[in-house]
Amino acid sequence: MAAWSYKQAGVDLDRYAESMQRIATWVQRTHTPRVVPWPGGFAGLFRLDFDCCLFSRHYEKPVLVGCADGVGTKLLVAEMAGVHDTVGIDLVAMNVNDCICTGAEPLFFLDYVAMGRDDPELLEQIVRGVARGCQQADCALLGGETAVMPDLYPPGRYDLAGFCVGVVEEHKRIDGSAVESGDVVLGVASNGFHSNGYSLVRKVVFEHARLKVDQYVEELQATVAEVLLKPTAIYAPAVRNVLRHYRVKAVVHAVAHITGGGLAENLGRVIPSGKQVVLQRGSWPVPVEFTWLAELGQLPEEEMYRVFNMGIGLVLVVSSYYAASIQQQLSRAGLASWEIGYVREGEPAVVWSKRG
Numbered sequence: 001m002a003a004w005s006y007k008q009a010g011v012d013l014d015r016y017a018e019s020m021q022r023i024a025t026w027v028q029r030t031h032t033p034r035v036v037p038w039p040g041g042f043a044g045l046f047r048l049d050f051d052c053c054l055f056s057r058h059y060e061k062p063v064l065v066g067c068a069d070g071v072g073t074k075l076l077v078a079e080m081a082g083v084h085d086t087v088g089i090d091l092v093a094m095n096v097n098d099c100i101c102t103g104a105e106p107l108f109f110l111d112y113v114a115m116g117r118d119d120p121e122l123l124e125q126i127v128r129g130v131a132r133g134c135q136q137a138d139c140a141l142l143g144g145e146t147a148v149m150p151d152l153y154p155p156g157r158y159d160l161a162g163f164c165v166g167v168v169e170e171h172k173r174i175d176g177s178a179v180e181s182g183d184v185v186l187g188v189a190s191n192g193f194h195s196n197g198y199s200l201v202r203k204v205v206f207e208h209a210r211l212k213v214d215q216y217v218e219e220l221q222a223t224v225a226e227v228l229l230k231p232t233a234i235y236a237p238a239v240r241n242v243l244r245h246y247r248v249k250a251v252v253h254a255v256a257h258i259t260g261g262g263l264a265e266n267l268g269r270v271i272p273s274g275k276q277v278v279l280q281r282g283s284w285p286v287p288v289e290f291t292w293l294a295e296l297g298q299l300p301e302e303e304m305y306r307v308f309n310m311g312i313g314l315v316l317v318v319s320s321y322y323a324a325s326i327q328q329q330l331s332r333a334g335l336a337s338w339e340i341g342y343v344r345e346g347e348p349a350v351v352w353s354k355r356g
Helices: 013-028 074-081 087-102 120-137 198-208 224-228 236-245 262-268 288-297 301-307 320-332
Strands: 062-070 105-115 140-148 158-169 184-189 252-257 275-281 312-318 337-345 350-354
Touching: 013 120, 013 140, 062 087, 074 087, 074 158, 074 198, 074 224, 087 105, 087 120, 087 158, 087 236, 087 252, 105 120, 105 236, 120 140, 120 158, 120 236, 184 320, 198 224, 198 288, 236 252, 236 312, 236 320, 252 262, 262 275, 262 301, 262 312, 262 350, 288 301, 312 320, 312 337, 320 337
Parallel strands: 105 140, 275 350
Antiparallel strands: 062 158, 105 158, 184 312, 184 337, 252 312, 275 337
């Protein structure tokens, strides 16, 4: 009987080495002088502070912020379309958008890629997207792990997980405790479905309506793949600029990343007891892809608002006096925003009303 080898078991170490060589360039592009070189090291090193005017922060009481998230079944749409260089952006976005809800600056990112077989080209596409996401978020791709597990994943199938570490000064931490009556709720535009609700999206689009991934949809002026694979918007640079603009006054009282659970559930997580947010339906334009999906699957409005972001990817609860100024800053960063509600005394944390 012939001796077994790792390659025969499904793991090709030569192709794995090729994969590592392919992704090294993309990783390096995200590095700043705050990344400490350690070629061949077992971990990534990052300077919290740096003696240079461009990178120095002079922290007094820094608090580290950690986040972990994935992309979910949006990966199956990427597999169907054969497009793998955007889901890495989603992976970064889902993490850094959580991180900035604390007022933190994302520092570095780590990724975990699990694959069914060694595929250097596929891995390069994935990591290229991760690197682009890190560049958009101004954070370093410090390292990661690629696991080849042929007995867990069939060939061509993969899964992603991401991890972000950020930092915020203790006295500048945002946790919602400063929310007060009269605050304005600003909704910042999403870029479509982002990375939530795709189990429902896929059921409606591919099983119920039986659309093809490359099918052109006149109503959307795009193919199904183009709509469903839009990368999640990354809000980190814009929010960081807003927070830096107000160095003395704390004018942003709460931040919520609108993911699974929709506006009410996610915003409710950062509203303190005794305060109530009144959200006004009709105060922002719901993107056409959401109405298209609702009509395609005959989905009730309540279900749509409970599952999807409905065009609002991030919410800022801010002092009313500064709301217009903050909107101008968001606009300069290329982000549309709307006043979608206000804060008053009361319970529960979030209620809906129609714009009157």
